[in-house]
Amino acid sequence: TLGMLASQAIAKSVPPDASVDKWKLYRWLCEARPKLGISDRALSVLNALMSFYPKTDLAGSDGLVVFPSNAQLSLRTHGMAETTLRRHLAALVESGLLTRRDSPNGKRYVRRDPQGAIGEAFGFSLAPLLARAEEIEQLAAEVVAERLLLQRLRERVTLVRRDIAKLIGTALEDGLAGDWMRYEADFRVLVLALPRVPTPEILTPALAALEALRAEIINHLERQVILKKSAGNAGQTERHKQNSKPDSSSDFEPRFESKQGGDAEREQERVAVQHGNGDEKTSGRYSQWPVDVPTTAKGVHPQPANVSDALKPYPLGLVLQACPEIVAFGPGGAISSWRDLMTAAVVVRSMLAVSASAYENACAILGPENAATVIACILERAGHINSAGGYLRDLTRRAERGEFSLGPMLMALTRANEKPVRQVG
Structure with a gap:
């Protein structure tokens, strides 16, 4: 496909002095997985492929081609079926993280020189990973920032919900005047509107609505407290009187x-x-x-x-x-x-x-x-x-x-x- 051709062109543009720690790169891939559109099972297959590369750093001067058989890949992916392996390998190639270097007969193998060095290898090239290392790192940073933002928003929503519940409970317990049932109903509507899997785009307006409701309740309570303090004149009594005679009606x-x-x-x-x-x-x-x-x-x-x-x-x-x-x-x-x-x-x-x-x-x-x-x-x-x-x-x-x-x-x-x-x- 045109996408595969673009990936191959990017892989060829890797400078010879470029290098990156393959396991650090793999952690970035795990963080950026939602933006790359690959599954966790596909990442497991990629992890197995990277483990066949003998060095810790992916270097542009090397061939960066790994050539394990499906049987060896299945062992390093904890017994994954061959059909599943092929499906996830195809997904990695389509996403531009791998490129194929096919042999004439479609098998994966290597030719070595008389000294035992690798002369020509057929299999999967890891060069696209090295070429896109900077992009993957940036995507991983964005995902981490979004996760932290979501965590802070959820914490703030939890605190505001707790404040509103306590304020309404205090008002009901102390018998303060006010439309507390309406506040309770509005609070329940806002809480029930929160999705099971929230996103920052959904939580931001929901948090603003909850904070506005909390501010309204606090203002109402402050007015009630001021009125209650100003009601302590001699013409009023706040004491409770009750007839406890045994001969009551x-x-x-x-x-x-x-x-x-x-x-x-x-x-x-x-x-x-x-x-x-x-x-x-x-x-x-x-x-x-x-x-x-x-x-x-x-x-x-x-x-x-x-x-x-x-x-x-x-x-x-x-x-x-x-x-x-x-x-x-x-x-x-x-x-x-x-x-x-x-x-x-x-x-x-x-x-x-x-x-x-x-x-x-x-x-x-x-x-x-x-x-x-x-x-x-x-x-x-x-x-x-x-x-x-x-x-x-x-x-x-x-x-x-x-x-x-x-x-x-x-x-x-x-x-x-x-x-x-x-x-x-």
């Missing part, structure tokens, strides 16, 4: 069933409980539990006095004891803080097909910690609930009216997960 909480009953059925079971029918007769959809009614709402965005987001979150250990299923969805398969629980709740919310608006409304009414706890409870009994999103909206509406308490739900799940105690004696 009682209410009925929906248990984890697939369908909710109407008001008439609810009233019938309320009357049944008040007449002392016992747990056996009230084991349907509702059960009687004490409810802590808050006296004030927390945060700078007050809710009605009976809204349950004013309640203090229950201990994280109690939540995990009642809802162990959500632990597997935490960062690294573990949950050690409220931030981890809220991160897992976002994942579980998507898995249960709960809309972002329903979960955001639950966070506004119940509080981020309690909303994540409710998601964990729903996951625990997901097999008994037809519509997790509808169930969450129903609980949120009841909480807004002051008719829902999270404690009985946790207690019921805790008792259900307790192992029977072995009797002694």
Whole structure:
């Protein structure tokens, strides 16, 4: 082909004083392989051919022709089949790294003079490698530079992703006002758009978008911190008050069933409980539990006095004891803080097909910690609930009216997960 003719012309232009270390050249070839368009198996064949050249340096004054048989090449390529050898040798010739010096009968051999020196050899010439050594070195340097750039971009993307996740988790954990669900959704869209095998051309704009999102979140958090500091006047109270009297009012909480009953059925079971029918007769959809009614709402965005987001979150250990299923969805398969629980709740919310608006409304009414706890409870009994999103909206509406308490739900799940105690004696 014309390409082979060009390679032969380049090989003839090698100056006699040119030389290069053949193994250094081979390392450059390995680095520049993506730009040269050759496979790793072809490089293995080239390595075997170079090993038949007796000297360490490829010199222009030598013939640079190697003439091993296919059997010897197969041995030095760890038993590569002869048909595979021929295919890779053809690829090396087409890429301009080798040239053929064919004998009259097509065999590879050498003629020596009476003193044993090589007179004429037929086989493969390594002269194109020596002629293109400078080009191969430059290609290898470009590949290394691109790899380092890709590594730095991936590191920066990882750091920015970590910063955004921590900032959103901190805001949710501290209950700061803001459209955090939108930030979380934008963050997920950017992360899911990253390819499995990234390139600098793809990572550069993705990194710019992530950094812009991080800057927006930081600016929003800084404004929230400034507002929170300026809100410490005598007319406001940031303290949480809760009625913990033992004679607090009682209410009925929906248990984890697939369908909710109407008001008439609810009233019938309320009357049944008040007449002392016992747990056996009230084991349907509702059960009687004490409810802590808050006296004030927390945060700078007050809710009605009976809204349950004013309640203090229950201990994280109690939540995990009642809802162990959500632990597997935490960062690294573990949950050690409220931030981890809220991160897992976002994942579980998507898995249960709960809309972002329903979960955001639950966070506004119940509080981020309690909303994540409710998601964990729903996951625990997901097999008994037809519509997790509808169930969450129903609980949120009841909480807004002051008719829902999270404690009985946790207690019921805790008792259900307790192992029977072995009797002694």
